[in-house]
Amino acid sequence: MARDIVFFLAPDDESAAGTRQRGPGKAFDSVTCRFIEPDSAIAEWDTYFEEPSAEIPHFERLHERWPEYVTAPLNDGVEVFALPHRLTRALADASPTELAELAGRWTTRLRAADGDDMTDDDLLAVLEGVSRLAASAVDTGGGLYSWSF
Secondary structure: OOEEEEEEOOOOOHHHHHOOOOOOHHHHHHEEEEOOOHHHHHHHHHHHHHHOOOOOOOHHHEEEEEEEOOOOOOOOHHHHHHOOOHHHHHHHHOOOHHHHHHHHHHHHHHHHHHHOOOOOHHHHHHHHHHHHHHHHHHOOOOOEEEEEO
């Protein structure tokens, strides 16, 4: 499980790849959270907007929507993913009701998987922040990414 996760806005994949060594830092608009798996979170969000439901998707279904690496994974625990453009657009256009339903589903899945070790971040606040970043990405033509360690 990743300890530190940063969802951030960058102009392109090359700029996002440049964050690999030290993270996005203050150079990019970002939202931080802790103790989640960003790849499964991105896949879950993407699945939700494709098929809205309060039901938790099967893990196999999530693997169909796994995000793409921006940089090749190494054996150091650092991962940089690009959020799919369709997900960025969906997050930008998401209503407060959709974000709340998605946060509820995400919380339920994490609680079932992680129990007491689940993140103590406010997952709705994380989604609201990522949604704001997505709106900015759509407006500027940039991309939405995650960095984790």
